[in-house]
Every structure is written in C-alpha cells, then in structure tokens.
Amino acid sequence: MEWEVVIGLEVHAQLNTASKIFCGCSTAFGAAPNTQTCPVCLALPGALPVLNAAAVDKAIALGLAVNAQINKRSVFARKNYFYPDLPKGYQISQYELPIVGKGTLTIALPDGREKLVGITRAHLEEDAGKSLHEAFSGQTGIDLNRAGTPLLEIVSEPDMRSPAEAVAYLKKLHALVRYLDVCDGNMQEGSFRCDANVSLRRPGAPFGTRAEVKNLNSFRFLEKAIEYEMERQQDILESGGKIVQETRLFDANKGETRSMRSKEEANDYRYFPDPDLLPLVFDEARIGAVRAALPELPDAKRDRFMQQYGLPAYDAGVLTASRAVADYYETVAVGVDAKMAANWVMGDLLGALNKAGLEMEGCPVAAEKLRILLQRIGDQTISGKIAKDIFELIFAEGGEVDAIIDSRGLRQITDSGAIAGLIDEIIAANPQQVADYRGGKDKLLAFFVGQVMKASKGKANPDQVNASLREKLKAGSQ
Amino acid sequence: MAFDAEAVIRTAHLARISLPAAEVAAVAEQLERIMEMVEALRNVPTEGVGSMAHPLDLEQPLRPDIAQNSDRREALMQNAPAARDGLFLVPKVIE
Numbered sequence: 001m002e003w004e005v006v007i008g009l010e011v012h013a014q015l016n017t018a019s020k021i022f023c024g025c026s027t028a029f030g031a032a033p034n035t036q037t038c039p040v041c042l043a044l045p046g047a048l049p050v051l052n053a054a055a056v057d058k059a060i061a062l063g064l065a066v067n068a069q070i071n072k073r074s075v076f077a078r079k080n081y082f083y084p085d086l087p088k089g090y091q092i093s094q095y096e097l098p099i100v101g102k103g104t105l106t107i108a109l110p111d112g113r114e115k116l117v118g119i120t121r122a123h124l125e126e127d128a129g130k131s132l133h134e135a136f137s138g139q140t141g142i143d144l145n146r147a148g149t150p151l152l153e154i155v156s157e158p159d160m161r162s163p164a165e166a167v168a169y170l171k172k173l174h175a176l177v178r179y180l181d182v183c184d185g186n187m188q189e190g191s192f193r194c195d196a197n198v199s200l201r202r203p204g205a206p207f208g209t210r211a212e213v214k215n216l217n218s219f220r221f222l223e224k225a226i227e228y229e230m231e232r233q234q235d236i237l238e239s240g241g242k243i244v245q246e247t248r249l250f251d252a253n254k255g256e257t258r259s260m261r262s263k264e265e266a267n268d269y270r271y272f273p274d275p276d277l278l279p280l281v282f283d284e285a286r287i288g289a290v291r292a293a294l295p296e297l298p299d300a301k302r303d304r305f306m307q308q309y310g311l312p313a314y315d316a317g318v319l320t321a322s323r324a325v326a327d328y329y330e331t332v333a334v335g336v337d338a339k340m341a342a343n344w345v346m347g348d349l350l351g352a353l354n355k356a357g358l359e360m361e362g363c364p365v366a367a368e369k370l371r372i373l374l375q376r377i378g379d380q381t382i383s384g385k386i387a388k389d390i391f392e393l394i395f396a397e398g399g400e401v402d403a404i405i406d407s408r409g410l411r412q413i414t415d416s417g418a419i420a421g422l423i424d425e426i427i428a429a430n431p432q433q434v435a436d437y438r439g440g441k442d443k444l445l446a447f448f449v450g451q452v453m454k455a456s457k458g459k460a461n462p463d464q465v466n467a468s469l470r471e472k473l474k475a476g477s478q
Numbered sequence: 479m480a481f482d483a484e485a486v487i488r489t490a491h492l493a494r495i496s497l498p499a500a501e502v503a504a505v506a507e508q509l510e511r512i513m514e515m516v517e518a519l520r521n522v523p524t525e526g527v528g529s530m531a532h533p534l535d536l537e538q539p540l541r542p543d544i545a546q547n548s549d550r551r552e553a554l555m556q557n558a559p560a561a562r563d564g565l566f567l568v569p570k571v572i573e
C-alpha cells in the first residue's frame with residue numbers, strides 16, 4: 001500500500017522596508033557588523049518599540065494578494081526563548097491575532113492542472129541577528145544588524161501532496177512577493193526562506209506525526225529535503241517504528257536532514273501579549289489605499305497576455321512567472337509580432353541569461369534593443385538567422401542594432417536581380433546536382449538554397465531565394 | 479494547583495536559572511502560594527468580558543519608514559562584556 005506525503009510550508013519573507021520594524025535603523029544588507037543597531041534593537045533597558053507603517057502596509061498587500069481576511073485589529077506577542085542572537089530573550093511576533101487570516105494561493109502543477117493551496121495566516125514579526133561560529137575559537141561572534149528586520153511569516157495549510165507541489169507553491173509565493181514589491185526574494189541572502197512540515201499517511205487516514213525541516217533556502221533544497229524525509233519516515237514506519245515530532249535541519253552538503261535536539265526544549269515559547277506595544281488597529285480606508293496601489297498580479301497578467309497578445313497559456317505562464325520578465329516582454333512586443341516576441345524572450349533571451357547565470361535584472365540586452373532587432377526582421381532589413389547572430393553579439397559585447405547592421409553589412413539582400421545572379425552562379429557551378437534535381441530528386445532543393453545562402457553570407461532573403469530557385473531550376477528542365 | 483518538583487525544574491531551565499536540588503521543594507512551595515494568589519482571579523465574574531491585550535484603551539501609533547539612525551556602534555558596545563572586530567562575543571554556541 002502506498003504512502004501519501006502531507007506537506008505544509010512556513011515561509012519567512014523579509015519585508016523590504018528601509019528601516020527596521022520597531023526602530024529607525026537601516027535594513028540594508030552587507031554593512032559592517034553592528035553598525036545598524038540602536039538601543040531598541042539591542043534591547044537596552046528602557047528602549048521602546050514603535051511600529052513601522054510600511055511593514056503594516058506590505059503585510060496588508062500580501063494578504064490582499066492571497067484573498068485573505070485582513071484583521072483590522074491584531075496584537076503583538078512575545079515569543080520567549082534564549083539564543084545569543086536574540087537580544088531581548090524574546091522575539092516580538094503575533095500569536096493569537098495575526099494581521100492576515102485565512103487565504104488561498106492557486107498553483108500550477110507540472111501536468112498543467114491548477115490547485116488551490118490554503119493559507120492559514122500571515123503575521124508580522126522581527127528577525128533575529130546572526131551568529132558567527134567560525135570567527136573566533138571558543139567563542140561565537142554576534143552581529144545584530146539583522147535583528148529587528150521586519151518579517152512576514154506566511155503559514156500554509158498542510159495541503160501539498162508531493163515535493164513538486166511544495167516547490168510550485170514556494171515559487172508562486174516567491175513570484176508574488178516580488179510582484180508586490182514587499183520582499184526582494186533573495187534566497188541566498190536569506191530574505192526569503194522556508195521551513196517544511198512533512199508527514200506520511202495512508203491515503204484517507206488521519207494525518208501522521210510530522211517533522212519540521214528548517215533552513216531551506218532554495219527551491220532545490222526544499223525538494224531534496226522533502227524527498228529525504230519521505231524516505232526516512234517510510235523506513236521508520238515500515239519497520240514498525242514511530243515518527244517523533246521534532247525539528248530537523250537540512251544539511252545541503254550531505255543532502256539529508258538531521259535532528260536538532262537543542263530545539264526540542266525550546267518549543268515552550270510561553271507567548272503572551274507584549275505590554276510594550278498597543279493593539280494594531282486600522283480602518284477600511286488603510287486597506288483600500290493599499291488595494292488601490294496593488295500592481296497587476298501574476299494570474300491576472302497571464303490572462304491578459306493570453307487575450308491581448310493572443311499567446312497560448314504556456315507562453316503566457318512563462319512570461320508572467322516574474323514581473324521583470326513580463327515587463328521586458330511587454331516592452332519588446334510593441335510594434336512587433338507578439339508570438340515572435342514571445343519566442344525570442346522565452347527562447348533566445350531566457351536561454352542566454354540562464355547560460356550566463358544571470359537574472360532578468362542583470363540582462364545585458366535592453367528590451368528596447370531587442371524590440372528594434374525584431375522590428376528589423378519584421379521590415380525585412382535582416383533575416384531571422386542574422387538577427388540571432390546580432391543578438392548574441394549584443395548580449396556578449398553590447399552595441400546598437402542598426403549600427404551593427406550597417407557597419408557589418410548585414411542588410412538582407414532583397415534585390416531580385418542580385419539574388420538571381422547568385423542563383424545563376426550556383427546552378428552553373430553544380431551541373432551534376434542540377435541534372436539530378438531535374439531528374440526527380442526534389443530534395444536537392446535544400447542543397448541549392450543552402451549554397452545560395454552561403455554565397456550571400458546568410459543575407460539573401462530566404463523566401464525569395466526559395467521561390468527564385470524553384471523557378472529557375474524548373475525553367476531549365478523544360 | 480500542584481506545582482511539583484518536575485514543573486519547578488522545567489521552569490527554572492526555561493528561565494535559565496540554576497536551582498540547587500536542595501532548594502527545589504522550597505521554591506515549589508513558594509510558587510504554589512503565588513499560584514494560589516493568582517487563582518483568586520478566578521472568582522472575578524468575567525462573563526461577557528472580552529479578552530484584553532493591553533490595559534490602555536489606546537491604539538498602536540505608526541512610525542514612517544525612514545532609516546534615520548547613524549552608526550553608534552562604539553558607544554553602544556561599551557556595555558558589552560566582550561567584543562571584538564565589531565562583534566559581540568559570547569561563549570561558543572554549539573549547534
């Protein structure tokens with residue numbers, strides 16, 4: 001009998017505010033240690049937190065984007081535990097009354113179907129600092145620049161049933177926070193990180209005991225960690241053992257999860273309302289203002305791309321998976337065949353970026369340049385093949401499309417006299433092939449086209465070459 | 479309410495207080511009495527009274543999102559028992 005995996009995810013998204021959640025310290029990444037700290041985020045006695053309005057609005061924006069209930073009254077609570085990178089001895093979080101309640105996120109499955117994943121809640125909290133264990137022997141260094149950076153913890157329902165579904169959910173949420181501009185989504189720097197609750201059960205049976213896997217900072221690690229947990233738990237269950245509810249850490253080097261015994265005793269957090277903070281209360285007008293400022297979201301954009309540009313669902317999905325790619329496409333597609341633009345952006349451009357290990361944000365070919373290049377195909381100035389050469393050149397070295405066409409003499413030959421001249425030369429130089437063609441070997445047409453294109457250095461208009469060749473070869477056979 | 483030895487030891491551990499074994503019974507006794515005092519609250523009629531997150535009938539004011547603090551690391555670190563290269567130092571944390 002098969003096992004069914006049950007997965008729920010807790011995502012921590014750092015909100016990209018300029019200042020911390022409860023003080024005026026900068027949140028910029030990479031500053032010298034402890035230079036972005038103050039009495040509030042260092043927990044010096046007498047310092048009091050004051051809530052950042054932008055953190056509130058960004059939480060509301062995410063809530064609206066997942067069709068969630070927005071709680072106009074929410075409460076901050078203390079989550080108590082001791083760790084050196086948590087200066088107060090508690091983390092300010094939200095417990096019983098979070099700012100965002102139940103919502104949903106639609107994910108696209110690998111087989112093309114869609115699935116609705118429930119969102120349990122999303123709450124505001126502060127990040128901890130960083131512990132540097134390697135720097136000094138026998139001691140741990142503490143950098144509190146990150147302490148107090150606003151986090152939105154987004155908790156899903158245990159609705160996912162495969163590693164692929166979990167990855168699809170995480171990717172969708174990742175795209176969403178970047179669309180909304182509430183989080184930079186940088187997984188390497190830890191701005192967007194994920195814990196996975198994983199359990200097994202027989203289909204239809206009640207949920208099994210779960211393990212919580214921490215420290216998942218890439219889509220691949222999430223997939224690997226769940227796969228590892230499925231095997232580990234299956235082995236235990238099938239040998240008659242029991243799963244222990246525990247926190248486990250994913251070791252990316254070994255591709256396995258291991259128990260974090262140190263976390264076990266810490267699970268008694270003794271939450272209580274933080275007396276330093278009053279209840280967070282806002283009105284419908286605040287929600288309305290955030291709603292009015294929301295950008296077009298991925299699902300709506302995909303539907304619009306299908307309508308406005310006549311693209312297939314697959315193309316529209318790829319092009320709207322990130323806001324940067326969607327914006328790029330829309331800049332290219334002005335005055336250019338929409339499907340051709342889609343093929344170029346999805347194929348040549350994303351392929352080249354992938355090969356170069358670049359994100360769209362670091363794309364060396366501006367969208368306006370690609371548009372001009374495609375317009376030159378459209379107006380017959382260059383052939384598609386020459387366009388690919390120019391694209392590669394600009395991607396590698398930069399330069400302007402029209403200047404390259406002129407300086408390198410890449411203009412397409414459309415002059416029928418010139419093309420006829422080239423064809424005559426090729427026919428004269430290949431009497432045997434001409435005889436064979438005329439004798440019925442139709443497939444040789446491709447050979448002649450290739451020869452003419454080669455003689456023109458790829459610049460002859462292929463359609464004209466084709467038509468003219470057929471004409472001339474036919475004419476001679478009569 | 480029974481505040482037994484196990485609960486005392488667990489609470490002491492959560493609070494990172496080292497409690498000599500000889501004192502556990504006495505502390506349990508004291509905590510028991512404190513709990514009895516708190517228990518008296520149960521006699522207060524709370525029917526129809528909503529839960530209260532804060533005694534003041536006020537709302538949280540919000541601060542505009544401006545990064546305005548300058549680097550005061552040197553001054554702020556003066557209270558630290560140990561620091562080096564701009565980092566606070568603590569006994570090795572083993573994970």
Ligand SMILES: [Zn+2]
Pocket residue numbers: 020023024025036037038039040041042148547
């Ligand atoms: Zn601060």
